[in-house]
Amino acid sequence: MKKVICFDLDGTLTESKTVITSEMAELLAKLQKIKKVVIIGGASFSQFQKQFTSHLNYFDNLYIMPTCGAAFFKYENNKWTPIYQLHLSPVEKKKIYEAFDQAFVDIDYHNPELTYGQIIENRDTEISFSTLGQEAPLSTRKSLKYDRRPEIITRLKIYIPEFSIALSGTNTIDVTRYGIDKGYAIEQLGEYFDVSIGDMVFVGDAIYEGRNDYAVVRTGIDTVLVSGPADTQRFIKSLLVLP
Numbered sequence: 336m337k338k339v340i341c342f343d344l345d346g347t348l349t350e351s352k353t354v355i356t357s358e359m360a361e362l363l364a365k366l367q368k369i370k371k372v373v374i375i376g377g378a379s380f381s382q383f384q385k386q387f388t389s390h391l392n393y394f395d396n397l398y399i400m401p402t403c404g405a406a407f408f409k410y411e412n413n414k415w416t417p418i419y420q421l422h423l424s425p426v427e428k429k430k431i432y433e434a435f436d437q438a439f440v441d442i443d444y445h446n447p448e449l450t451y452g453q454i455i456e457n458r459d460t461e462i463s464f465s466t467l468g469q470e471a472p473l474s475t476r477k478s479l480k481y482d483r484r485p486e487i488i489t490r491l492k493i494y495i496p497e498f499s500i501a502l503s504g505t506n507t508i509d510v511t512r513y514g515i516d517k518g519y520a521i522e523q524l525g526e527y528f529d530v531s532i533g534d535m536v537f538v539g540d541a542i543y544e545g546r547n548d549y550a551v552v553r554t555g556i557d558t559v560l561v562s563g564p565a566d567t568q569r570f571i572k573s574l575l576v577l578p
C-alpha cells in the first residue's frame with residue numbers, strides 16, 4: 336500500500352495550463368483522506384495557483400512542488416507555506432538568458448510570428464522557454480508543427496551544463512539548477528515524510544526519456560504512465576475503492 340501519491344500537473348491532473356475540473360478536484364479531496372498527495376509540476380507557483388490550488392477547497396494532505404521540485408509548499412494556517420525554495424541567483428538567471436540567446440543564434444531560430452505572452456519566463460526557481468509564449472491557448476500549442484526544442488536543448492547543454500534542462504508540457508523547456516528535477520523532488524519527499532521509495536508512486540503523462548517526468552525513474556519509484564486526466568481519474572478511483 337502506497338502512502339504518498341505524487342502527480343504531475345499538466346497533461347496528468349489537468350490539460351496543459353488549463354484549470355482543473357471540479358470532478359478531478361473532488362477525487363483529489365477524497366484521496367487526501369487516505370493518502371498524502373503531492374503535485375510535482377514544471378509550472379510556477381503562481382501558475383499552480385491559477386490552474387490548480389485556487390479551484391480546490393480541501394488541502395489537509397496536499398503538498399505542491401512547483402518548478403519541478405525547485406520549490407516545495409504545504410498548506411498551513413490558511414496559506415501556502417514554503418518548506419523550501421531554491422531561488423536562482425541573478426547571476427545564474429543572466430547566464431541562462433544569455434545561453435538561450437546564443438542557442439537561437441547558433442541554430443538560426445526565430446520566434447513564431449504570433450506569440451502569446453512572454454517567451455522566456457523568470458519563474459524565480461526556474462527559467463522557462465515556451466515556443467509560442469506562456470499564454471498560448473492549448474489548441475494553438477497542440478497544433479504546433481515544427482518542434483525545434485530538441486535542437487535548442489542540444490545547444491543549451493553546451494553553454495550551461497551546470498543546469499538541468501528538460502522538455503516540458505507541449506512547447507516548453509524548463510531550466511533549473513543542476514540536479515533539481517522531479518527525481519530530486521521525489522528524494523526530498525522521501526526525507527520529508529520519512530518514507531521509503533517503495534511507499535511512493537508517481538503518476539505522469541510524460542515518463543519518457545528527455546521529458547521532465549523521466550527524472551523520477553532514477554529514484555526507483557513505481558510509476559504509472561497515464562494518457563491524460565481521464566486516465567488519471569481512473570487510477571485515483573482504483574485507489575479509492577481499495578480496502
Ligand SMILES: [Mg+2]
Nearest residue numbers: 343345346540
Ligand atoms: Mg505532464
